[in-house]
Amino acid sequence: xxxxxxxxxxxxxxxxxxxxxxxxxxxxxxxxxxxxxxxxxxxxxxxxxxxxxxxxxxxxxxxxxxxxxxxxxxxxxxxxxxxxxxxxxxxxxxxxxxxxxxxxxxxxxxxxxxxxxxxxxxxxxxxxxxxxxxxxxxxxxxxxxxxxxxxxxxxxxxxxxxxxxxxxxxxxxxxxxx
Numbered sequence: 516x517x518x519x520x521x522x523x524x525x526x527x528x529x530x531x532x533x534x535x536x537x538x539x540x541x542x543x544x545x546x547x548x549x550x551x552x553x554x555x556x557x558x559x560x561x562x563x564x565x566x567x568x569x570x571x572x573x574x575x576x577x578x579x580x581x582x583x584x585x586x587x588x589x590x591x592x593x594x595x596x597x598x599x600x601x602x603x604x605x606x607x608x609x610x611x612x613x614x615x616x617x618x619x620x621x622x623x624x625x626x627x628x629x630x631x632x633x634x635x636x637x638x639x640x641x642x643x644x645x646x647x648x649x650x651x652x653x654x655x656x657x658x659x660x661x662x663x664x665x666x667x668x669x670x671x672x673x674x675x676x677x678x679x680x681x682x683x684x685x686x687x688x689x690x691x692x693x
Contacts, residue, residue: 528578545666556651620665622657
């Protein structure tokens with residue numbers, strides 16, 4: 516594994532909601548842990564928590580992206596990486612395609628569903644009664660599971676997009692006598 520991949524796998528970012536009610540830590544590419552301010556989980560309802568988690572996800576991905584590009588610049592020395600490429604149409608088109616990738620992650624118990632577009636827009640659905648039925652610990656484990664599934668689905672879709680961007684070599688070689 517190269518230095519960049521190794522450092523990205525070790526990347527760790529930490530954020531909290533503006534009211535400090537929830538905090539999240541993302542390690543590597545998809546290991547999420549979430550904590551609640553004492554008593555907040557039991558005082559919450561599903562709709563309010565959906566909004567808080569969407570805000571937290573947005574803040575977390577912004578912090579992750581900033582840290583990723585910092586690491587990328589440190590490793591490669593390319594200090595333009597991650598900046599606005601609106602002048603380059605092919606780079607802009609690829610970025611637009613990445614920003615439109617939709618991914619979904621659902622916890623194994625079906626209680627939490629996360630949906631994201633380009634990891635920039637987040638929608639969170641919590642099944643009615645979940646906060647009553649799950650302990651805080653079980654809820655955060657389910658949330659981490661849904662997030663991991665979403666991030667892995669997103670990575671697969673990005674890989675497919677990158678593969679589609681590669682030039683086709685099918686007509687490049689011709690075998691004589693075939």
